[in-house]
Amino acid sequence: MGHFCVNCGAALVIRVIEGREVEACPNDSFVLWHDPKVSTAVIVETDGGIVLGRRSIEPGYGLWCLPGGFVNDDEDPAAAAVRECFEEISAPVEVTGLIGVFHIAKTDAPSMIGIAYRGRLVDGARPSAGAEMLEVGVFPPDSLPSLAFPSHRTMVAEYLKSLAPAEEAAPRPAREVAPRARRPSRARVPRQPRRRR
Ligand SMILES: [Zn+2]
Numbered sequence: 021m022g023h024f025c026v027n028c029g030a031a032l033v034i035r036v037i038e039g040r041e042v043e044a045c046p047n048d049s050f051v052l053w054h055d056p057k058v059s060t061a062v063i064v065e066t067d068g069g070i071v072l073g074r075r076s077i078e079p080g081y082g083l084w085c086l087p088g089g090f091v092n093d094d095e096d097p098a099a100a101a102v103r104e105c106f107e108e109i110s111a112p113v114e115v116t117g118l119i120g121v122f123h124i125a126k127t128d129a130p131s132m133i134g135i136a137y138r139g140r141l142v143d144g145a146r147p148s149a150g151a152e153m154l155e156v157g158v159f160p161p162d163s164l165p166s167l168a169f170p171s172h173r174t175m176v177a178e179y180l181k182s183l184a185p186a187e188e189a190a191p192r193p194a195r196e197v198a199p200r201a202r203r204p205s206r207a208r209v210p211r212q213p214r215r216r217r
Pocket of ligand 1 (some may be wrong): 028029045
């Protein structure tokens, strides 16, 4: 593999640590750990559906994705998610919950830990395309365009699963429903007044 120590420049050698073969420095304590990268994605709920961006960069140029991105070393993941949303959909977003934590296996790059949050636009905010997006759109959760990344598809599927129990719990016999106002589904965020497209 030909990697070198970041401390002393020596060629790394194979050592077995905790049952795992790793490259380590023969002179000091440096070990080339293959840690996963940590990435976030946010399902931003609005009245009209969830906010997606169409990518203006590779990978996935021209395809839709959830806003989000990598977590910096000094960042809380939720803060990183909010920062990435602001960069990508140009709108302040509040994280409102956790959808799940996912292992995203890669063969050609470090694997990722993907953290999917639920979020909403800060009152009055309107999304628009940031530097890495061609456009942004709002789509009903049950009719999304195809997404650039399998991990985002997994996250959306998990999100849709999280919505289902609330909808299943809601139905009542028709005679009871009739006199009441219909409750909004959990996919709709009443505090978010604006509708995009
Ligand atoms: Zn060294």
